[in-house]
Amino acid sequence: MKQMIIDQKKFIKNLIENSKKINSKAFTLTRCILLALMNFNKDGLQFRELTPLLNISDGKLKSNLDFLGEVGYIDKVQIQLDQRKIHIYLITEEGENELKNIINWMEILANLEC
Amino acid sequence: MSEIKEDFKKVIAILKHLDLNLKNPKRAVNFQTRLIIQKIVFLSKFMKIKLDNYNFGLYKNGPYSPSLTADYYQNNELITTLEIELHLTPIEVEVVDKIQNLVLKHPINNYHQADFLEAVSTALYFKYYNENLMDDELFEKTKSEKPYISDKIIVIAINTVKKLLFKPEYLTEDIKKELDLWNNADD
Numbered sequence: 001m002k003q004m005i006i007d008q009k010k011f012i013k014n015l016i017e018n019s020k021k022i023n024s025k026a027f028t029l030t031r032c033i034l035l036a037l038m039n040f041n042k043d044g045l046q047f048r049e050l051t052p053l054l055n056i057s058d059g060k061l062k063s064n065l066d067f068l069g070e071v072g073y074i075d076k077v078q079i080q081l082d083q084r085k086i087h088i089y090l091i092t093e094e095g096e097n098e099l100k101n102i103i104n105w106m107e108i109l110a111n112l113e114c
Numbered sequence: 115m116s117e118i119k120e121d122f123k124k125v126i127a128i129l130k131h132l133d134l135n136l137k138n139p140k141r142a143v144n145f146q147t148r149l150i151i152q153k154i155v156f157l158s159k160f161m162k163i164k165l166d167n168y169n170f171g172l173y174k175n176g177p178y179s180p181s182l183t184a185d186y187y188q189n190n191e192l193i194t195t196l197e198i199e200l201h202l203t204p205i206e207v208e209v210v211d212k213i214q215n216l217v218l219k220h221p222i223n224n225y226h227q228a229d230f231l232e233a234v235s236t237a238l239y240f241k242y243y244n245e246n247l248m249d250d251e252l253f254e255k256t257k258s259e260k261p262y263i264s265d266k267i268i269v270i271a272i273n274t275v276k277k278l279l280f281k282p283e284y285l286t287e288d289i290k291k292e293l294d295l296w297n298n299a300d301d
Contacts, residue, residue, distance in 0.1 A: 041173070042183050043148040048262045053173075079145040081228045088145050 014108045021101045026073065030054060030064050035091060035099045038074060044088035046081075065089060073098055118192070121167040122185045123200045125151070128158055130196040131210050132218065140190035146228060147193070148186070153231040154213065155182055160242050161209045161278060172239050172259070176232040216277050222270055229263045233271035234278075236260055241275055 026035070033054060038045060050061055068074040073095030076087050091099075129136065132154065137144040139151065156177040159165045167185075170177040186193055202210065217223065222230050237256045241247055247255070249272060256268050 040180060041178060042180070042187070043152070043178075044142065044145055052261055075142065077142045077145075079143050081146055081149075082226055088142070090142055 011108070011111060015105075018101070018105045018108055022105055023071065023098055025067070026071065026098055027102060028064075030056065030060070031068060032099075032102060034064060034068060034089075035073060035095055035102075038089060038091035039096060039099055042090070044077065044079075044090045046086060046088055048086075050089075068095070118189055119167060119185060121165050122189060122192075123198055124163070124165060124202070124206075125155055125182070125185070126192055126196055126198040127200045127202050128154065128163070128206075128210050129193070130198060131202060131207065132214055134196075136193050136196075138190050139186045139193050148183070149228055149231065151186055151193070152176075152178055152182060153235045155179070156235050157213050157217065157238065157278070158206075158209060160238055161212070163206050163209050170239070172236065176236050176260075177239050212278060216274055220270070220274065222267065226267055229260075229267050230271060232260060233263050233268050234274050237268070237271050237275045238278065241279065245279075 026032070034050070037050070037053070047058075047061070047065075050065075051058060054061060065074065065076070069076050069089075071094075072092055075090045075092055077090060078085060079088050129151065134150065134154075136150065137147045139148045153176065155165065155168060156170050156179070159168060159170065168179040168182045170179045172178075192198070217231070217234055220230065233256060236259050237252055240252055240255050252272055252275075253265075253268060256272070257263075257265070260268070
């Protein structure tokens with residue numbers, strides 16, 4: 001019984017303390033997906049690829065990408081693809097660290113029995 | 115520098131055989147180089163060149179292998195020099211030549227290389243896992259996956275995929291006779 005109480009206290013402490021490591025503004029579904037996609041595809045992703053993938057409007061996608069760029073989690077780089085000049089988006093080291101914090105916190109949450 | 119994996123040596127040998135002028139893939143701006151490597155390696159693997167280390171999944175940017183990305187980031191200078199001792203087998207050379215002649219030397223590749231490579235590799239992916247797909251179904255699936263690529267490029271890509279997957283044994287005596295009839299029709 002005593003051990004169970006200790007475990008519960010530890011769980012709550014972990015849950016609260018690790019949540020503080022997360023940038024709450026980055027912790028939205030769209031922003032988490034964007035970070036995860038760019039972490040998976042290190043080559044960089046084009047705007048035109050992201051729109052159908054996330055099924056959101058261009059405006060919403062742009063504002064989310066702009067936010068992630070402003071906080072330094074992603075880089076927007078102009079490239080030449082065939083004859084066109086376009087932008088690609090790549091995750092930065094800070095972005096990778098933020099994603100790790102989110103994953104760590106979710107792993108703590110996964111211990112919760114529902 | 116860690117030891118270069120055998121599969122990556124083969125990738126370098128393939129790129130060298132194709133005589134591609136590639137830039138350093140580690141530099142963010144050299145996106146087209148990364149795209150070319152991914153698609154060429156995918157085509158090579160799906161045309162039976164043994165490259166077990168690289169697993170390709172289909173995502174919106176076409177077939178993509180994260181382990182291949184890791185390898186060319188780690189050995190990025192090798193991509194620019196293409197210096198390797200390994201030689202391709204005659205069967206591998208045949209496959210790479212087919213990719214060279216049907217894809218890289220296609221006139222559309224001169225102006226729309228990125229879209230064409232994406233369309234060919236995506237259509238090949240679908241056809242590989244469902245060879246009974248009819249042309250119109252393959253078009254729909256490829257278009258749905260790549261809505262931003264023009265219909266013209268997708269149609270050319272599908273025809274290219276059919277040529278890539280064509281085997282001499284498909285050419286039966288009956289088909290040969292029919293082809294001869296058509297070929298002699300002008301005479």
